[in-house]
Amino acid sequence: MLNLVMQWLPLGISLIALVLLFVLLGRERKARLALEAKFSAMELVAKNARQQHESLTKQFNELRVGTMGMSQKMAEIAEHQEALADRQSEISMQDPDGRLYSRANKMVELGADINELMEECDLPKAEAELLMRLQQISQTRRR
Structure with missing residues (x-):
């Protein structure tokens, strides 16, 4: 009987090793799938962040252009107001x-x-x- 056990022992160990290998491969596959899902989610977050960045950059540029236009218009109004004040002073001195x-x-x-x-x-x-x-x-x- 011992002889029989000794004959089947290498086969049993090989079978156990094979089962352990399949279990480890299954776990590795699950871990890899979980990592791939996380990676896909991170790619989506990065894509959304890039789109939002582009949108905010565009809005910022539009605001900057608008602000520059408003500053120029305010300078023109200030010059006009100063000219009117000067003219008003001249008129009041003449009257x-x-x-x-x-x-x-x-x-x-x-x-x-x-x-x-x-x-x-x-x-x-x-x-x-x-x-x-x-x-x-x-x-x-x-x-």
């Missing part, structure tokens, strides 16, 4: 009555009464009253 009314308006803002306006600015009573009334309306609207 002595305008300076007189500006002074009278400033006096009203500082609290002058009708008599002071009439005396200091040489205004008729109706104009002094009108300036006082306009100042009151202006203050009421600010509140």
